[in-house]
Amino acid sequence: MNEEPDRRAIIAWTRLLRSHQLSLERVEKALKAADLPPLRWYDVLLELHRAGRDGLRQFEIGNAVLLSKHNVSRLLDRLEREALVVRQACDEDGRGARVFITEAGHHLLARMWPVYGAAIRASFERYFSVQELDQLATLLARLPDVGDG
Amino acid sequence: MNEEPDRRAIIAWTRLLRSHQLSLERVEKALKAADLPPLRWYDVLLELHRAGRDGLRQFEIGNAVLLSKHNVSRLLDRLEREALVVRQACDEDGRGARVFITEAGHHLLARMWPVYGAAIRASFERYFSVQELDQLATLLARLPDVGDG
């Protein structure tokens, strides 16, 4: 194969991996330091919050937060155990469930956001100008499915 | 806190998370489809390859591939079990070990690269021009420690 990537592609790729891992690690640490659950919990709760009264099907959650169905299923087990969400049998599809966020879920979301937001600022935003943030967002959106979130 | 992130920062942040997760997933799948071990194995073997005859201390590996010491320790257990690396007691520091890549390790590295490289091209490089790759690399390097890899 002359299918070897360009040197520039390798550098950009490496930095994508590193930047993600480093920033995410910092954010997760901030959450843990504040005795809050991991980021994924926030992601799911946020989607359910946005969905409002209609709730979401589990596969919709999976699509939104890029989690395979098994993992959605088990993450919801944990969230349900903490009374942050409720699963309800689904009218229109006998196989499926519909998931709703509870009051406690909303409350946790509200408690997490200040910490999460501050962590984003501290470990990400502060290193860029607004132009650079736009540039970065535009560049990354070139990858398939990235802009859909 | 009025420390809430700018909307643009949130978008860029979200896309960083999504682009990483999507691309990495695709690459890992390509490796698995070729019956090859996960990316981390490649990372570690590559560092050891670069280090040459002197090998590396475990903590150096950890720094290079962003893995905590426990995880380095156990990843090396697996690699050693497959005879891809060797651990050797360390002369200059009685606590530590020095790690070397074996012939089998070099061989696996050589088998993985074509698949890995093709996957980088297919799920990443092809969506950018060379200018964009440079831009992306430059932007990401603004984050602390990202440029060091």
Added chain:
DNA sequence: AACGACAGGTTGCAATTGCAACTATATCGG
């Protein structure tokens, strides 16, 4: 030397993730 603080590694344990197999329901072609 002797002390305590610290650094390099290992191990036990819990949480998370990925994969494959499974159940139950929908849907589509005939």
Added chain:
DNA sequence: CCGATATAGTTGCAATTGCAACCTGTCGTT
């Protein structure tokens, strides 16, 4: 209507990751 196929979700199992406790050896101070 019926069977083949696909979809929604769950569960069991193995690999990986993160955290905390631990052991050993180093180093700086006294």
